[in-house]
Amino acid sequence: MVSESRERKVQRAFISLLKIGLWNSVIDTFDIFILSSSEWLVLYQVAIAQTVEGLVFDAITKLPGQYQPPKMLALKWAVRIDAIERENLKKEKIIAEIAGLLKAHHIDVTLLKGSSLAVHYAKPLLRLSGDVDFYFENSDAFKKANQLIKQKGIKIKYGALNSTYYSWKGCEIEHHSKLIDIVNPFQKRYLKKMERQEADRKTPVILDGMKINSPxxxxxxxxxxxxxxxxxxxxxxxxxxxxxxxxxxxxxxxxxxxxxxxxxxxxxxxxxxxxxxxxxxxxxxxxxxxxxxxxxxxxxxxxxxxxxxxxxxxxxxxxxxxxxxxxxxxxxxxxxxxxxxxxxxxxxxxxxxxxxxxxxxxxxxxxxxxxxx
Incomplete structure (x- = not known):
C-alpha cells in the first residue's frame, strides 16, 4: 500500500490541480507539485479513476516546466487527452445522427447528462464522456425508438429501471423511460407533474449542427x-x-x-x-x-x-x-x-x-x- 503521508501528498496535489482545471484559477503556490516520478504516476492513475484526467491535465499545462510530471508520463497523458477529444467529437456526431433519425420518425427525444452537461465547461471536449443517454417522455415513444433501432439490425438489451441499451458505431447508447432517478415509488406522480410543468422550458443544445433538447x-x-x-x-x-x-x-x-x-x-x-x-x-x-x-x-x-x-x-x-x-x-x-x-x-x-x-x-x-x- 502507498504510505499514508505519501497518499495525502498525492491527494493534495491532485485536488489542487482539479480545482485549477475546473475553475481556470490562478496557481498561487507550487510547492505541493514537487512530486517524485512514482507519485506523479499515482496522481495520473487517480485522475483516470475519477475520469477527470482532462481537467487535471489542463491545469498541469499551466505549471512551470520544473513542476510538471516526467516527460514520458506527460506525453502519455497528452496522447490520452487527444483521444478523449476525438472520442467526444465522434459522440457528438453519433448523438446528432441518432437524434436526427428519431426526429425523422416523429419520435421526441431528450438528451440527458453527457454532452448536455459538457457545454457548461470552459473546455467541453476535455470532459470524459460515458454512455449516451436518451430519454423518452412516454412509453409509446420509448417503444417506437427501440423498435426503430431494432429495424436497423442492432441488438437491444434490457438494463436497469426499465431502460435499454445498444452499441452504435462502437458507442454505447441508453434509452430511458424514467427522467429522475428517485426510487421512492410514492414520488412518481409528483415527478411526472413537475415534468409536465417544465415541458415548455427545455434547454436546446447544438451538437454537430443538430439542435437537441435537454431537460x-x-x-x-x-x-x-x-x-x-x-x-x-x-x-x-x-x-x-x-x-x-x-x-x-x-x-x-x-x-x-x-x-x-x-x-x-x-x-x-x-x-x-x-x-x-x-x-x-x-x-x-x-x-x-x-x-x-x-x-x-x-x-x-x-x-x-x-x-x-x-x-x-x-x-x-x-x-x-x-x-x-x-x-x-x-x-x-x-x-x-x-x-x-x-x-x-x-x-x-x-x-x-x-x-x-x-x-x-x-x-x-x-x-x-x-x-x-
Missing part, C-alpha cells in the same frame, strides 16, 4: 443530483459527476427559481443530501457559494464524502485506487459489496426514504430485466 434547468438540477445519489447508494460515485454539478451551478443557478428547487428537494426527501452536496462543492471543489442555487443552512461535515469518493472512483469501478496490489474480479466484487453497508447507513441520515427504497428498487429492476430477457 429544463430546474429538471437538470434535480436529475443530475438524484443520479449522483443513486450511484452513491450503489457502488459509489466519482468526482467527475460532482464537477458536472459545480459547472452546472456556475452557469445556471442565477436563472433558477430557487424556492421551487428547494421545495422539490424537500418534497422528494433529499434536502439533507443536497445540503451535504452543496457543502461538498464549496469546501472540497472550490465552488463560490454565490453560485449555489440557495445558501447552505447547515454546514455539513463533508470530508468523509471526499474520502468515500476518492476510494470508490467512478461508479465504484476503481475502488482501492491507491493500492499497488491488483485485485481479482471476485476480490473487487467482495470489496465493493461490503463497501455498500457503511455508505447505506450514512445515506439513512441524508436521504432516508431513498436509502429505504433503494434495495427494493434494485430487486424489482432485476426481476423485470430477467422477464424481458
Amino acid at each position: 429544463s434547468v430546474l429538471m437538470t438540477h434535480i436529475q443530475v443530483n438524484a443520479h449522483i445519489l443513486k450511484h452513491f447508494l450503489g457502488f459509489g460515485i466519482g468526482l467527475r459527476q460532482f464537477c458536472d454539478v459545480a459547472r452546472l451551478y456556475f452557469n445556471t443557478s442565477q436563472s433558477l427559481d430557487c424556492d421551487q428547487l428547494k421545495f422539490a428537494y424537500k418534497k422528494l426527501g433529499i434536502y439533507n443530501w443536497m445540503e451535504l452536496t452543496h457543502s461538498f462543492l464549496v469546501h472540497q471543489l472550490g465552488l463560490n457559494p454565490e453560485f449555489l442555487p440557495y445558501q447552505i443552512q447547515q454546514c455539513e461535515d463533508n470530508q468523509w464524502l471526499m474520502n468515500d469518493v476518492l476510494n470508490a472512483g467512478n461508479f465504484g469501478f476503481y475502488s482501492g485506487q491507491f493500492s499497488s496490489a491488483p485485485q481479482t474480479h471476485q476480490e473487487r466484487k467482495h470489496t465493493m459489496t461490503w463497501g455498500l453497508f457503511p455508505r447505506f447507513l450514512k445515506a439513512q441520515r441524508y436521504a432516508h426514504s431513498e436509502a429505504l427504497w433503494f434495495p427494493f428498487s434494485r430487486i424489482w429492476s432485476t426481476l423485470l430485466r430477467r422477464r424481458k430477457i
Whole structure:
C-alpha cells in the first residue's frame, strides 16, 4: 500500500490541480507539485479513476516546466487527452445522427447528462464522456425508438429501471423511460407533474449542427443530483459527476427559481443530501457559494464524502485506487459489496426514504430485466 503521508501528498496535489482545471484559477503556490516520478504516476492513475484526467491535465499545462510530471508520463497523458477529444467529437456526431433519425420518425427525444452537461465547461471536449443517454417522455415513444433501432439490425438489451441499451458505431447508447432517478415509488406522480410543468422550458443544445433538447434547468438540477445519489447508494460515485454539478451551478443557478428547487428537494426527501452536496462543492471543489442555487443552512461535515469518493472512483469501478496490489474480479466484487453497508447507513441520515427504497428498487429492476430477457 502507498504510505499514508505519501497518499495525502498525492491527494493534495491532485485536488489542487482539479480545482485549477475546473475553475481556470490562478496557481498561487507550487510547492505541493514537487512530486517524485512514482507519485506523479499515482496522481495520473487517480485522475483516470475519477475520469477527470482532462481537467487535471489542463491545469498541469499551466505549471512551470520544473513542476510538471516526467516527460514520458506527460506525453502519455497528452496522447490520452487527444483521444478523449476525438472520442467526444465522434459522440457528438453519433448523438446528432441518432437524434436526427428519431426526429425523422416523429419520435421526441431528450438528451440527458453527457454532452448536455459538457457545454457548461470552459473546455467541453476535455470532459470524459460515458454512455449516451436518451430519454423518452412516454412509453409509446420509448417503444417506437427501440423498435426503430431494432429495424436497423442492432441488438437491444434490457438494463436497469426499465431502460435499454445498444452499441452504435462502437458507442454505447441508453434509452430511458424514467427522467429522475428517485426510487421512492410514492414520488412518481409528483415527478411526472413537475415534468409536465417544465415541458415548455427545455434547454436546446447544438451538437454537430443538430439542435437537441435537454431537460429544463430546474429538471437538470434535480436529475443530475438524484443520479449522483443513486450511484452513491450503489457502488459509489466519482468526482467527475460532482464537477458536472459545480459547472452546472456556475452557469445556471442565477436563472433558477430557487424556492421551487428547494421545495422539490424537500418534497422528494433529499434536502439533507443536497445540503451535504452543496457543502461538498464549496469546501472540497472550490465552488463560490454565490453560485449555489440557495445558501447552505447547515454546514455539513463533508470530508468523509471526499474520502468515500476518492476510494470508490467512478461508479465504484476503481475502488482501492491507491493500492499497488491488483485485485481479482471476485476480490473487487467482495470489496465493493461490503463497501455498500457503511455508505447505506450514512445515506439513512441524508436521504432516508431513498436509502429505504433503494434495495427494493434494485430487486424489482432485476426481476423485470430477467422477464424481458
